[in-house]
Amino acid sequence: MTVAPVSSAKQVIVEGADDKRFIDQLLMARGAAGVQVQPIGGKSQLRAYLQILRNDDEFPVVSSVAVLRDADDNPRAAWNSVVGALSAAGFAAPGAPGDFADGPPRVGALLLPGGGKHGSLETLCLASLLSAELECIDRLLDCVSGLGAPRPNQLDKARAYAWLATRERPGLRVGEAAEKGYWNFSSHAFDDLWAFLSRI
Secondary structure, three states, X not given: OOOOXXXXXXXXXXXXXXXXXXXXXXXXXXXOOOEEEEEXXXXXXXXXHHHHHHHOOOHHHOOEEEEEEEOEOOHHHHHHHHXXXXXXXXXXXXXXXXXXXXXXXXXXXEEEOOOOOOEOHHHHHHOOOOXXXXXXXXXXXXXXXXXXXXXXXXHHHHHHHHHHOOOOOOOOOHHHHHHXXXXXXXXXXXXXXXXXXXXX
């Protein structure tokens, strides 16, 4: 696992490089500074990364750590995985998603899209779109499904990428699209995520 050395007292841990792009853009859009976002190469790498973080020469300067990961189709299992990884690495675990445990360092964790819902970062992004746009995307997917194509296993990811295919530069991932300004970061859909990040 290749990760950047600690360069900030405030650490946000995300699943991958594209998630980092997205969170970096959200933080910038909402006026946050001094936060280092660390992609770890997948949710299964959280436990190993936390050990690397603890062994970093600059770990004593870390005042807060926030973990973000997708809830996927089983929020309870996702949460138990996060808590287990934190505990195994000797970090305090928050009592519930969106909370922080006292430190040092203070440790928080949030499952996306938030609110105890199933889904992912893409689910959260879909909530920022106009309902008329989502209706168009859903009609497209229904049309293709009606021709015999199987429904996507990860429907919200399919819906998000179908919408992104309609942008000026199609084919971008969610974080790359954030860098192009395709997501409306002033949308209330991102308020809960921002409220969590602003507590770091």
